Structures are given as C-alpha cells and as structure tokens.
Amino acid sequence: MMMQEQVREDAGGAILFDAAASPQVDGNWFAPAYWSERGALRTQAGGRGGIAIVDTPAGECVLKHYRRGGMVAALMGDRYLWSGRDRTRGFQELRLLGVIAELGLPGPRPVATRYIRHGLFYSADLLTGRIQDASTLAEYLAQGRLDDTLAVAVGDVIARFHRAGIWHADLNAHNVLIADTGLYLIDFDRGERRTPERAWQQANLQRLRRSLLKLGAAGQGEAAFDATIWTSLIERYERTLTL
Incomplete structure (x- = not known):
C-alpha cells in the first residue's frame, strides 16, 4: 500500500x-x-x-x-x-x-x-x-528457542528484503522480530534501497552472524552452530533469493 x-x-x-x-x-x-x-x-x-x-x-x-x-x-x-x-x-x-x-x-x-x-x-x-505480541531473535536465542526451523524462516525473510534491494544498516538479532503473524525486520535508520549486489548482501548476513555469535549462539561451538543454525539459514536464504 x-x-x-x-x-x-x-x-x-x-x-x-x-x-x-x-x-x-x-x-x-x-x-x-x-x-x-x-x-x-x-x-x-x-x-x-x-x-x-x-x-x-x-x-x-x-x-x-x-x-x-x-x-x-x-x-x-x-x-x-x-x-x-x-x-x-x-x-x-x-x-x-x-x-x-x-x-x-x-x-x-x-x-x-x-x-x-x-x-x-x-x-x-x-x-x-507497533508489531503486536512480538519478541526479538535475540530473546529467542536467550530462551534457547533458536533452532533450524526458525533459522530457515530468518533466512527467508532476509532474502525477501535483499531481493528487493532493501539494505539494512544494522542487521542484528535485536532487529529481527518473531510474531504470530510472521517475521519482521525493524529499525531501518540509515537503511536504503540499492541495486541488489552480492557484496552488500553478504556483508549484511555476516553482520547478523556476528551478532548471533556475540549473543552466545555458538554455545556448543562455532562448528556446531555453522552445521545446524547457520547452514539452515543460508540454504533457505539462497533459495528464496533466486526465486
């Protein structure tokens, strides 16, 4: 609209x-x-x-x-x-x-x-x-609720924004919301619409990854995090990006 x-x-x-x-x-x-x-x-x-x-x-x-x-x-x-x-x-x-x-x-x-x-x-x-009854991805992580199913949903929503050329200046776990109505990205201060390019898209993803690791997502080791959560996120991201 x-x-x-x-x-x-x-x-x-x-x-x-x-x-x-x-x-x-x-x-x-x-x-x-x-x-x-x-x-x-x-x-x-x-x-x-x-x-x-x-x-x-x-x-x-x-x-x-x-x-x-x-x-x-x-x-x-x-x-x-x-x-x-x-x-x-x-x-x-x-x-x-x-x-x-x-x-x-x-x-x-x-x-x-x-x-x-x-x-x-x-x-x-x-x-x-206001997005009603929503929690941040950071809160889900703190509660031990970040699993591969949620990671898939996160990868999908980010890819939808990237496919449209929407660059988020601070893509971190606090700026991804999970609600009954779906997932949302918030806080677009300094964000902009760009020509879709691999370089800024990957930089956005790496910013999110650093945020998750900083918040303790690799509690069982970074290799375990990559093999489950991050791989699930990236696989769905790539699939959605090319739709």
Whole structure:
C-alpha cells in the first residue's frame, strides 16, 4: 500500500506523515508527556535510551527519539548535522518504510516523523506502528528457542528484503522480530534501497552472524552452530533469493 505522504510545518521544523494512517499529526504526538497525561503512554526497554509505546489515533505506535551511539554520543547526544529536510534521519527512514510497505515486505507501518532545527543541527523523532505480541531473535536465542526451523524462516525473510534491494544498516538479532503473524525486520535508520549486489548482501548476513555469535549462539561451538543454525539459514536464504 502506497504511503500518502504529507508534510506540515511545525515549530522550528517540520512533520512528515502518512495521511492514510492519520489525516492530522502535530508536534504533541512526539512528546511522551502528552501521551502520559492522557494515560496513553507506556515505556519499554530497548534501543538507545529505550522506546515508548503510545496509543494514538493511528493505533498503538512505537515512539523513537533518534540518539547517537558510540563515542560521538558524548559530544553530540541527539543532535545531527543539518544538510536539508530530505536528508534528515526521520524523513529518510519513514520514506524507506513506505517503500517497504508498498513492496509488501514485513516491516513497521510508517506513521510520522518530525525534526526540529537547532541552528546547524537538528533533532528528530519517529512514530511507527507497533508489531503486536512480538519478541526479538535475540530473546529467542536467550530462551534457547533458536533452532533450524526458525533459522530457515530468518533466512527467508532476509532474502525477501535483499531481493528487493532493501539494505539494512544494522542487521542484528535485536532487529529481527518473531510474531504470530510472521517475521519482521525493524529499525531501518540509515537503511536504503540499492541495486541488489552480492557484496552488500553478504556483508549484511555476516553482520547478523556476528551478532548471533556475540549473543552466545555458538554455545556448543562455532562448528556446531555453522552445521545446524547457520547452514539452515543460508540454504533457505539462497533459495528464496533466486526465486
């Protein structure tokens, strides 16, 4: 389904939203205190500084405030260098989510994003539809529930995105969700649509592999992990990629 994109000016910045999700979005939508006053806020750990779950007129949503990671976070915090409206993190991510939805791929539903200018810098927020009753691949691994059947499903969903040219900038076990309705990829900050090429596709897969190993997937040894989990994942990935 194509996103019905609308942009409206907001104090010190602008809001981009999907009019199909809600015909009106204002700056209050990005303020946790606004939802808290209405009994429509609950927080949930995850991401840098956590995320908020809010009940909006567009349905239950995840509210994310963009924050930097690594060493630069101490200097910049939640500020990013301004280089134009269309290059803000939120505008780029929401539009990519719109493409993902249009392609029929399982990702978060795009709702709205906002940026606020601070001279040469800006800060930003993102609202996406919440995927109900979902757990991360990392949580499944911690619970001892990562088996070859799940590995096959993970390989299949990644291949579907790669086949469409969707590059995930941080494909790790925390950004793969498992729900009753299927598997999803989330957190497309800095992601983009590219010409499908083996090099970036394989680099994406290796990033996921490193994440799984770091989280203890090779508890019985890396050779055992490769022979079961990773082989199952890659075999299905290759099969789906060439469909």
